[in-house]
Amino acid sequence: MIDYLLSVIVSILSFTPLLGLAVLGLLVTQKSGVWNIGVEGIMLMGAFSAVFSYSFMGQNIWFSMLFSCLIGSLFGVMLAFLCIKHKLNQLIVGFGFWFAGNGLAGFLYGITSPKVPIEEHFPEFLSLDIIFYLTIALFIVVFFVFNYTKQGLAVICCGENPKAGDCAGINVNKVRTICTILGAGLMAMAGAYVALAALRGFDYQMILGYGWMAFAILIFGRFSTFGVLGCSLIFTTLVGLQNRLQILGLLFMPVEFMVVLPHIGVIVGLFLSAVLGKKTGIPAALGIHYDRE
Amino acid sequence: MSPKSLYTPFTELLILIVIITFFFIFTSQVRELDLGKIFSTFLNASFGSVDNFGRALMKMTFIMVPALGLTIAFKCGAWNVGGEGQIALGAIAATGVSLFLPFNLPSILTIILIFITAFVLGGGYAAIAGYMREKWGVTEIVVTVMQSIIALALVNYLCSGPWKEPAGYIKRTPAIPADLALPSVLGLSAFFIIGLIMIPLVHMLINKTTLGYEMRVVGYNKKIAVPHKLNVTKLVILSMFISGGICGITGAGIVTGEIYRMQVGLTGNFGFYAIAALFMAREKAKYTIFSSFLLAVIYQGVLGLATLGIPRMLGDILIGITFIVAILPEIRLRLKR
Numbered sequence: 192m193i194d195y196l197l198s199v200i201v202s203i204l205s206f207t208p209l210l211g212l213a214v215l216g217l218l219v220t221q222k223s224g225v226w227n228i229g230v231e232g233i234m235l236m237g238a239f240s241a242v243f244s245y246s247f248m249g250q251n252i253w254f255s256m257l258f259s260c261l262i263g264s265l266f267g268v269m270l271a272f273l274c275i276k277h278k279l280n281q282l283i284v285g286f287g288f289w290f291a292g293n294g295l296a297g298f299l300y301g302i303t304s305p306k307v308p309i310e311e312h313f314p315e316f317l318s319l320d321i322i323f324y325l326t327i328a329l330f331i332v333v334f335f336v337f338n339y340t341k342q343g344l345a346v347i348c349c350g351e352n353p354k355a356g357d358c359a360g361i362n363v364n365k366v367r368t369i370c371t372i373l374g375a376g377l378m379a380m381a382g383a384y385v386a387l388a389a390l391r392g393f394d395y396q397m398i399l400g401y402g403w404m405a406f407a408i409l410i411f412g413r414f415s416t417f418g419v420l421g422c423s424l425i426f427t428t429l430v431g432l433q434n435r436l437q438i439l440g441l442l443f444m445p446v447e448f449m450v451v452l453p454h455i456g457v458i459v460g461l462f463l464s465a466v467l468g469k470k471t472g473i474p475a476a477l478g479i480h481y482d483r484e
Numbered sequence: 485m486s487p488k489s490l491y492t493p494f495t496e497l498l499i500l501i502v503i504i505t506f507f508f509i510f511t512s513q514v515r516e517l518d519l520g521k522i523f524s525t526f527l528n529a530s531f532g533s534v535d536n537f538g539r540a541l542m543k544m545t546f547i548m549v550p551a552l553g554l555t556i557a558f559k560c561g562a563w564n565v566g567g568e569g570q571i572a573l574g575a576i577a578a579t580g581v582s583l584f585l586p587f588n589l590p591s592i593l594t595i596i597l598i599f600i601t602a603f604v605l606g607g608g609y610a611a612i613a614g615y616m617r618e619k620w621g622v623t624e625i626v627v628t629v630m631q632s633i634i635a636l637a638l639v640n641y642l643c644s645g646p647w648k649e650p651a652g653y654i655k656r657t658p659a660i661p662a663d664l665a666l667p668s669v670l671g672l673s674a675f676f677i678i679g680l681i682m683i684p685l686v687h688m689l690i691n692k693t694t695l696g697y698e699m700r701v702v703g704y705n706k707k708i709a710v711p712h713k714l715n716v717t718k719l720v721i722l723s724m725f726i727s728g729g730i731c732g733i734t735g736a737g738i739v740t741g742e743i744y745r746m747q748v749g750l751t752g753n754f755g756f757y758a759i760a761a762l763f764m765a766r767e768k769a770k771y772t773i774f775s776s777f778l779l780a781v782i783y784q785g786v787l788g789l790a791t792l793g794i795p796r797m798l799g800d801i802l803i804g805i806t807f808i809v810a811i812l813p814e815i816r817l818r819l820k821r
Contacts, residue, residue, distance in 0.1 A: 282625040291804025294797040301795030447641035454630040465620035
């Protein structure tokens with residue numbers, strides 16, 4: 192019995208990097224005051240580029256992970272170029288990225304059809320693979336950077352009050368650009384993890400909803416590093432339980448409803464954060480361009 | 485030549501054509517297809533025959549009508565990007581009324597009832613987002629996107645569960661009664677005419693009425709609206725309601741004029757194409773017909789290319805790129821200053 196429970200817990204926890212990395216990427220991006228609505232597109236693009244590079248660029252699982260991180264960063268560079276350098280509407284450009292990323296991944300997969308089966312595994316430790324520990328370690332690193340270093344303070348300052356940051360000698364747009372690129376890379380790695388370790392392949396519908404779930408987690412976790420980590424563990428557990436129940440045929444509500452839950456979560460989360468006001472930790476300058484007048 | 489004069493809608497068109505050509509060349513290289521064949525298939529889907537042209541015109545209507553609706557919201561400064569969900573709700577309303585109306589009405593009255601229900605349901609759905617924005621300052625862009633996904637899931641649920649056709653494996657509802665279908669000639673249903681009438685109506689509403697003027701003032705600058713004693717909250721919610729309602733009508737038009745039932749994927753991303761059409765038309769009602777025809781050609785072309793085995797996700801890429809390309813004029817506005 193205990194063995195069975197342990198195996199269930201392990202199988203649920205092994206999904207942590209999927210939501211964890213995506214949420215971490217979003218956290219880094221949004222803390223600096225930039226919306227990135229295109230999470231789903233970037234995640235799917237990351238998943239595709241991982242499968243692609245595994246098939247055509249030497250079957251190395253680590254290289255695939257890095258390659259997809261690079262592709263994700265490219266999306267970050269584009270977002271930074273359009274929204275930070277040229278000050279376009281971040282939400283609309285992100286929306287475009289969502290579509291373009293999804294479409295590009297599906298299109299390129301259909302055209303190139305990389306179908307080499309992924310047989311390599313990440314090294315395991317206590318029956319959880321190394322990426323799980325990497326995710327937790329990254330969370331701790333981000334926590335320390337945000338709370339105990341000058342650079343972390345600069346990022347938070349760019350999100351809360353860019354003008355004050357500029358007066359203190361921080362190059363606001365540079366900080367935001369770096370954060371956007373790093374964040375996009377992390378999101379792509381989340382997608383790559385699903386493709387390489389969880390699903391072992393690519394499917395056009397594989398990310399469906401997880402990106403928006405990351406959004407909901409970020410809002411419910413109140414933008415604090417460990418709050419977000421806790422929330423993503425809870426959501427991971429819920430997703431895992433839902434999958435288990437679905438396999439056992441014990442699901443008490445229609446699948447469509449479960450699919451919709453994260454989206455309702457985003458609306459409710461935004462609503463609550465707007466009603467509760469300051470306590471929610473949404474950066475004050477989120478989505479507001481910084482112009483030196 | 486100043487950078488300002490370089491950036492016209494034609495530049496946008498040129499960028500899109502270059503990108504499409506790039507994707508076609510890429511496809512022909514990888515799949516070893518003839519480039520000419522790809523192009524001819526792409527264009528044949530809309531211009532190959534009278535039937536195909538009629539289909540393209542129908543698609544144009546389904547893109548143009550929501551684009552006209554969204555124009556009203558955008559003019560008022562409310563970024564309603566959830567046309568897709570409002571179309572879906574309109575389709576749900578139309579199917580619900582035509583299949584489950586408990587009493588008998590003459591068919592013309594039923595059709596009118598269908599369109600009114602679709603208008604109210606779609607408009608109400610959009611008005612929620614407007615109310616949330618005005619009351620609590622929640623970003624309407626995110627809320628409307630989320631609402632679309634929820635509405636699409638509702639369509640999936642109804643088509644696979646409660647309203648499913650008893651016989652058959654396809655996820656769709658039974659066909660609506662034949663007398664409720666809009667009359668159609670050569671594949672063009674009466675909804676095309678409704679769409680054409682809608683252009684001058686929306687244009688007049690925005691440019692020639694007091695309400696339209698007030699909405700434009702709110703959209704242009706809220707700070708001006710307050711000393712003029714305009715009720716910003718009411719205007720924003722009203723503009724969202726009308727725009728959502730017009731999107732809802734599109735849903736009813738798809739059900740009664742094109743496929744005569746509700747099925748999974750009936751909205752076909754028209755709501756998202758509509759936003760692209762709206763951006764390309766520079767938020768002007770009279771130009772939407774051109775931009776939506778262009779996008780309809782792309783839509784039909786991508787569907788046609790699927791017969792060559794080219795994934796239909798090409799359409800999604802083009803929507804995404806159109807969004808970004810169409811919002812580029814904001815850079816131009818800054819250069820002008």
